[in-house]
Amino acid sequence: xxxxxxxxxxxxxxxxxxxxxxxxxxxxxxxxxxxxxxxxxxxxxxxxxxxxxxxxxxxxxxxxxxxxxxxxxxxxxxxxxxxxxxxxxxxxxxxxxxxxxxxxxxxxxxxxxxxxxxxxxxxxxxxxxxxxxxxxxxxxxxxxxxxxxxxxxxxxxxxxxxxxxxxxxxxxxxxxxxxxxxxxxxxxxxxxxxxxxxxxxxxxxxxxxxxxxxxxxxxx
Amino acid sequence: xxxxxxxxxxxxxxxxxxxxxxxxxxxxxxxxxxxxxxxxxxxxxxxxxxxxxxxxxxxxxxxxxxxxxxxxxxxxxxxxxxxxxxxxxxxxxxxxxxxxxxxxxxxxxxxxxxxxxxxxxxxxxxxxxxxxxxxxxxxxxx
Numbered sequence: 001x002x003x004x005x006x007x008x009x010x011x012x013x014x015x016x017x018x019x020x021x022x023x024x025x026x027x028x029x030x031x032x033x034x035x036x037x038x039x040x041x042x043x044x045x046x047x048x049x050x051x052x053x054x055x056x057x058x059x060x061x062x063x064x065x066x067x068x069x070x071x072x073x074x075x076x077x078x079x080x081x082x083x084x085x086x087x088x089x090x091x092x093x094x095x096x097x098x099x100x101x102x103x104x105x106x107x108x109x110x111x112x113x114x115x116x117x118x119x120x121x122x123x124x125x126x127x128x129x130x131x132x133x134x135x136x137x138x139x140x141x142x143x144x145x146x147x148x149x150x151x152x153x154x155x156x157x158x159x160x161x162x163x164x165x166x167x168x169x170x171x172x173x174x175x176x177x178x179x180x181x182x183x184x185x186x187x188x189x190x191x192x193x194x195x196x197x198x199x200x201x202x203x204x205x206x207x208x209x210x211x212x213x214x215x216x217x218x219x220x
Numbered sequence: 221x222x223x224x225x226x227x228x229x230x231x232x233x234x235x236x237x238x239x240x241x242x243x244x245x246x247x248x249x250x251x252x253x254x255x256x257x258x259x260x261x262x263x264x265x266x267x268x269x270x271x272x273x274x275x276x277x278x279x280x281x282x283x284x285x286x287x288x289x290x291x292x293x294x295x296x297x298x299x300x301x302x303x304x305x306x307x308x309x310x311x312x313x314x315x316x317x318x319x320x321x322x323x324x325x326x327x328x329x330x331x332x333x334x335x336x337x338x339x340x341x342x343x344x345x346x347x348x349x350x351x352x353x354x355x356x357x358x359x360x361x362x
Contacts, residue, residue: 020303024275027302027323028231034324035237042244064233114278 003089003131006196010189014137015086018105022079025108029072036065078104085132092129095160095167096121102139103158110156113147118173120159126167128214130197135214138193142171142201142210145185151175151208166216172209185210223338224248224266228258228284229273229300234323241327247334255284262288267295268338269318271330274301274308282311289316294344296337300325 040061047053081101099121110117146156150173157172176182186194186201194201200213225242229235230253239249250265252258255276262270270288274281281299288295298319299312309320318340319333 020305024302028234031302031323031325032231032233032237035234035241035327038327039237039241042241046244064237068233108275111277112275112280 003134003196006134006192007086007137011133011137014140015133018082018140019079021105021108022075022082025075026072029068029075032068033065036061036068074104082136085136089131090129091132092127093132095126095128095162095169098132098135098139099158099160099169102136102143105136106140106143110143110147114154115147115150116155118155118157120157120161122160122162122167126160126162128166128216130214134193134196135199138190138197138199138201138212139169141187141190141193142169142212145183145190145210146171146174149174149176149179149182163213166214168211168213170209170211172207174208174210177203177205177208177210222246222248223268223334224250225269225271225334226250226252226258226261226265226267227271228252228255228276228281229271230254230276231273238327242331245327245331247331255279255281255287258284259287262291262295266292268341269296269298269334271298271300271334272317274299274304274312282308282315285312285315285317294341294348296341298330298333298337300330 040058043053043057078101081097082105085101099119103117103119106117143156143158150156152175153173155173157170159168159170159172161168161170185203190201193199194212198215202211202213204210223246225247227235227239227242227249228251229238232253235251235253239251242249250261250267252261255272256279258270258272272281272284272288276284281301285297285299288297293316296318297316298321299309299317300321300323302323304312304320304322312320318337321330321333
């Protein structure tokens with residue numbers, strides 16, 4: 001019940017924002033497939049009028065469609081993982097999977113701001129027991145903060161690392177943490193989500209990073 | 221005379237195939253994969269219609285639309301996007317977008333809208349010429 005309370009309206013808005021972004025990406029996939037199918041129709045019409053069909057052109061069209069199907073499959077896999085992130089309040093999950101899902105969900109938002117996300121994951125599996133949806137919401141807010149204080153290089157390093165207690169999620173290369181325009185961090189929402197996860201949130205301007213520490217097995 | 225259109229979309233796979241299909245329909249097509257590139261092309265060339273994606277990296281369609289309309293209030297801009305929110309659609313129309321289409325779009329519908337945009341632009345151009353002529357006649361007093 002405490003978890004449901006902390007999700008609240010902000011959590012639903014996060015869910016909505018991600019769902020809208022996913023649907024936009026899927027629309028783009030459908031648009032490319034639609035144009036390829038249209039071009040195929042055009043080529044058939046022209047062939048009907050006597051113009052020779054170029055097998056190489058047809059092959060490229062088929063490859064483009066296959067590429068879009070693979071892209072659509074990746075998007076729907078992420079959508080499915082995200083949808084299931086609310087299923088259980090306490091589940092064992094590999095931190096690399098969390099990072100992959102966060103990167104997939106935030107790809108469009110990061111690109112829209114012309115930012116590059118450089119990702120580093122642990123070499124082997126690092127399991128943590130957590131509520132995936134709340135963790136994703138917290139990491140999304142950390143990423144939002146990171147995007148607002150990124151340096152002129154427009155690159156953010158997102159690192160997931162194994163620690164003795166569990167795992168770190170670090171957002172590095174944040175050059176503008178000390179400027180007047182930098183928003184407060186962690187804000188009320190991040191603190192609430194962190195408390196729900198029994199996570200520790202750190203802001204380290206000297207190291208130009210913010211990080212979230214999650215114990216391998218969190219308290220109730 | 222063929223319609224001259226600028227299509228702006230960061231989805232290169234979409235852009236290239238749409239351009240090819242439009243060209244086969246007799247439309248003269250120029251493409252840009254970013255709003256910045258589109259604005260550069262608009263500095264040196266005019267188009268009967270600009271087909272603009274809303275969601276693009278760095279400079280989105282709404283900001284690009286504002287820039288285009290500031291420089292050329294008569295530009296005919298058709299927005300073509302994946303999944304617009306109602307508020308974005310309203311904002312775009314308030315900023316002077318001529319029309320709005322949602323992806324995946326029907327090429328015949330898009331072509332028709334481009335033709336309408338060209339006809340509308342011709343009317344505006346003729347009006348402007350007529351106004352300029354009247355102003356000249358008034359000031360010169362011939």
